[in-house]
Amino acid sequence: MSRDDKIVDYLRENGCDCRFVKVEHLNELREEIESRRRSGLIDEVFYQNELSGLRYKKPIGFSPRSIVVIAVPQPSMRVMFHWQGKAYPTIVPPTYADWLKVRRFAQSLLKESAKAEKWKFVKCLLPLKTLAAHSGLAMYGRNNISYIPKYGSFHRLVAFFTDYPCETDQWQEPSMLPLCVTCQACIIACPTGAISGERFLLRAERCLTYFNEMPAEKPFPAWINPSWHRNIIGCMRCQEACPYDKGVISWAVDRCSFSEGETEYLLKGNYSGDAKGRVERKLKRAGLDISFFPRNLAVLLIKD
Ligand code: B12
Numbered sequence: 001m002s003r004d005d006k007i008v009d010y011l012r013e014n015g016c017d018c019r020f021v022k023v024e025h026l027n028e029l030r031e032e033i034e035s036r037r038r039s040g041l042i043d044e045v046f047y048q049n050e051l052s053g054l055r056y057k058k059p060i061g062f063s064p065r066s067i068v069v070i071a072v073p074q075p076s077m078r079v080m081f082h083w084q085g086k087a088y089p090t091i092v093p094p095t096y097a098d099w100l101k102v103r104r105f106a107q108s109l110l111k112e113s114a115k116a117e118k119w120k121f122v123k124c125l126l127p128l129k130t131l132a133a134h135s136g137l138a139m140y141g142r143n144n145i146s147y148i149p150k151y152g153s154f155h156r157l158v159a160f161f162t163d164y165p166c167e168t169d170q171w172q173e174p175s176m177l178p179l180c181v182t183c184q185a186c187i188i189a190c191p192t193g194a195i196s197g198e199r200f201l202l203r204a205e206r207c208l209t210y211f212n213e214m215p216a217e218k219p220f221p222a223w224i225n226p227s228w229h230r231n232i233i234g235c236m237r238c239q240e241a242c243p244y245d246k247g248v249i250s251w252a253v254d255r256c257s258f259s260e261g262e263t264e265y266l267l268k269g270n271y272s273g274d275a276k277g278r279v280e281r282k283l284k285r286a287g288l289d290i291s292f293f294p295r296n297l298a299v300l301l302i303k304d
Contacts, residue, residue, distance in 0.1 A: 004020055007110065007114065010109065011070065011109050011110075011113065014109050015073055016071060017070070017071050019135035019137040019170045020166030021066065021067050021134065022166065026126075028171075029056060029126060032130050032134075033127055036201065043203075051127070059122050059124075059161055062163070064161035064163055066164055066165060067159055067160070068110065068160050068166075069158070071137055071146075071148045071156070072102045072105065072157075072158060073148075073154055074094040074095055076251065076252040077252065077286050078252050078253065079092055079286045080254075081263045081266075081301070082257070082258065082263055084260075088263075088301060092286050092287045093231060093235075093236050094156065095156045095287075096234065096288070097255065097285070097286055098287065102158060106158045106160075107160065119164040122160055122161045123160060129157065130174070131157075133146060135172070138157075140175070140176045140177070141186065141242060142195065142200075143238035150247070151248055152242070153239050153245055179243055185243065189240065192224070193206055195238060208229070213292070216291060216294060220295070220299065226299055229296075229300060232292075232300065256285055262282070263301075265279060266293045267301070268294065269294045271293075276290065
């Protein structure tokens, strides 16, 4: 068994999976995104908001030889709001909560798997789906999300630069899940037309998630029908419709519940002082940021 395989096996024993690629692929990774930007397939405002912060350079003062990309399975979170005598259950999709915990967990597994060797694992800011697909760790669904066996799209991706010289470079052409060739479920389920039959690449500038992840000072555009909003953050319609997510779609854990008073406070806006600190900490545990409020909550409660 190769050293790479031993690391992969250790991560699998702990419920995760990972792949290695040589660090020399950084430029190809950048080109994947930049060539699509140059040809106009990536909306420029979206690029500036969401992709301009990605970094394709090696970290300063450290000479990595490989990049390791890890998939850590994660459930949805159930979060309850109480308002005017009614309970409003909402869902926070996988990957919003516990991101730091997940990254530390992945890093500690890698360190343990390397045992006595003192390899370093340094966080990187790369396009993680693109990397996961090129490493063979994940396959793309037609909805542009990455999928792994058993957990479907319910996983968080994390990547590290490492001085560990991987034995096998897993870099390969990305592939799409076989059922997606004929299945149209996510295209039909997407209310905004972000997933379209005309091209594979998501029209990210139309994705509901793009708008509800923006700070609440930015109101939802008029073309978005309020009835399209179902989650307090993100959107799960393309995942809910996906046959590959059937086994995990109900995998959700209760995270927290907001009282009438807390919900009322969140709906009012203009947060400050101790009350803000308290509610902010509670929101953070559920993967929610106070900057999404009151907009994301108001659209769910007030349309009722
Ligand atoms: C920007 C961003 C967004 C944007 C844009 C999403 C997008 N598809 O680009 C918005 C805000 C809309 C968003 C939404 C969501 N996001 Co997001 N997002 C990111 C972020 C920061 C970068 C993604 C990125 O690189 N986009 C650039 C595009 C160009 O890259 P790409 O999607 O890999 O596209 C490639 C393919 O389309 C391929 N391609 C083109 N044509 C073809 C044809 C074929 C046949 C094939 C096989 C491939 C192929 O080429 C492209 C690369 O050039 C990452 C974190 C990170 N650092 O990577 C999280 C990340 C991708 N998001 C994540 C999640 C969970 C989501 C949501 C599911 C959340 C939700 N439930 O609402 C949605 C999914 C929306 C969707 N259907 O894609 C997870 C994905 C985990 C997973 N299982 O896939 C990530 C990795 C965060 C994390 N650490 O886990 N997100």
